[in-house]
Ligand SMILES: Nc1ncnc2c1ncn2[C@@H]1O[C@H](COP(=O)(O)OP(=O)(O)OP(=O)(O)O)[C@@H](O)[C@H]1O
């Protein structure tokens with residue numbers, strides 16, 4: 001398997017899963033669904049990519065939002081989507097799934113004439129298939145005349161180019177027209193036609209994977225040994241038999257005469273939340289080892305562990321583990337009774353699977369989540385009635401977004417001439433009190449977006465909208481980063497300190513559940529003395545409490561302090577995204593010095609500054625001394641100044 005730049009191509013179903021959020025509900029009664037990437041083949045392309053293989057997807061999606069979602073999800077997981085073709089006529093397949101109890105998982109496929117079934121021979125060529133070490137096809141894509149012909153063509157190219165061929169039998173009777181269309185749940189119906197059909201392709205494969213029921217359909221017998229023997233008669237492939245919670249077994253050559261002669265590779269039994277997707281995760285784990293030529297034992301260990309992790313979690317694709325997470329689980333599985341409740345494993349899952357949004361290294365964040373300050377400013381300068389304040393500040397915040405847009409255009413020009421400068425990544429911090437329109441406007445544009453939850457100025461910390469932050473986060477776009485500012489001193493009197501810490505712990509856990517990133521901003525209270533060590537001590541204290549924010553927001557620090565903080569982050573949470581520096585309305589020269597001190601410290605990813613950029617121009621605008629355009633221009637001048645300070649401190653490439 002040399003000269004292959006891809007490890008794996010997956011040909012088959014690409015769908016969107018709508019997954020019931022009420023565990024125990026009948027599907028009839030479910031009232032909210034999570035939306036995930038789905039489709040067995042897509043799940044495997046995604047799962048193997050998370051495990052470090054270079055995977056590609058070969059399929060079609062609709063020319064609509066769901067099709068784009070699939071493509072983007074795959075890309076975020078680093079899957080090659082060069083052969084995810086947009087079908088001009090058909091819609092993307094959908095799947096609705098429920099979790100009734102540990103054995104009942106109602107499932108409806110909305111796949112009539114769906115896009116992935118239109119995959120055609122013209123969608124790929126021999127070079128593409130030959131560029132992978134292995135080609136995987138799932139059973140459904142042999143179920144119609146045209147998908148059969150397309151799949152056979154792909155197999156032929158694979159044979160000619162020494163690409164290994166893998167079959168996941170993945171038998172879904174409904175997709176062969178054997179049950180009523182609403183019954184996606186039934187996993188086995190014996191049918192001679194299907195068996196004969198499948199048997200016509202078995203000889204084409206090097207690896208065949210199936211559950212007992214799937215081997216039964218392929219081998220045309222409900223006696224497992226008989227069915228395995230029939231598969232063996234027709235194929236020299238390595239056969240992997242999945243045995244549910246017991247694990248799996250592999251046959252290279254002859255089939256043993258009795259089941260008790262099987263060499264069973266067992267994993268660790270876990271509590272089932274949902275078995276759906278276990279097969280795709282199993283396949284992903286197995287292929288991680290098989291494509292790299294590892295032993296059966298390793299392949300099966302990876303496969304069983306991936307299956308176990310996925311059955312213990314909600315969803316199929318999003319539950320799939322990363323390489324680091326899998327290795328951690330394999331080392332510790334016997335001590336991890338409940339993977340779904342294990343803090344370390346959940347943390348690794350959260351921080352090592354592709355986080356939204358992207359990789360941030362050079363952040364220039366325009367922070368205008370100020371509520372109290374802008375409110376006071378509006379009253380002072382604008383001579384407004386209280387009722388008009390909201391309207392005026394909302395308008396002001398929309399103009400801030402326009403200023404940001406102008407700034408981004410300026411940067412594009414800058415980037416063209418100064419190519420040796422690291423590209424700037426823009427961000428914003430906006431509240432939903434005055435800035436909902438501005439927030440909606442910036443969302444979905446690949447910006448870093450922070451959104452505050454604290455009641456401004458509160459100490460002890462209070463959250464806007466009360467304590468039920470978890471339910472609030474349900475309505476937040478995933479890309480919004482939960483920002484919480486706390487006026488904190490690690491030597492605050494006990495009661496105050498504990499109240500604040502409890503609030504932060506709850507908030508952090510709510511973010512872990514909702515999947516939002518969390519930014520913790522620490523500012524020492526004005527009414528209390530503190531020395532330089534306060535930041536490292538406070539950060540350490542939160543780690544001791546089990547709070548691992550994705551981001552820290554801290555004032556600029558001395559060089560010695562950045563050294564201490566670097567050490568703390570490296571030892572306590574190497575996956576932390578980093579620190580952004582705040583401005584505290586400081587004059588530009590002071591900010592410049594602060595930025596300079598952070599030179600060379602990789603934990604510092606950028607700045608998040610507000611009043612130094614918008615303060616003076618906003619006063620002018622609120623007092624009607626500036627037009628909208630003058631405000632925008634003044635903001636861009638200040639923002640550009642800060643970006644220049646920041647860029648100058650970044651070592652040139
Ligand atoms: N309760 C469990 N505990 C531990 N591992 C499990 C458990 N259930 C399943 N697994 C693992 O997941 C693998 C696949 O499970 P299963 O046999 O249910 O696949 P499947 O029917 O193909 O799944 P799917 O619903 O995705 O089609 C098993 O071989 C095993 O490794």
Ligand SMILES: O=C(O)C[C@@H](O)[C@H](O)C(=O)CO
Pocket residue numbers: 013015016017037038039040041043095276277278279280316317
């Ligand atoms: O493979 C399918 O089409 C169904 C999937 O969308 C879903 O993720 C699942 O059930 C995986 O086993």
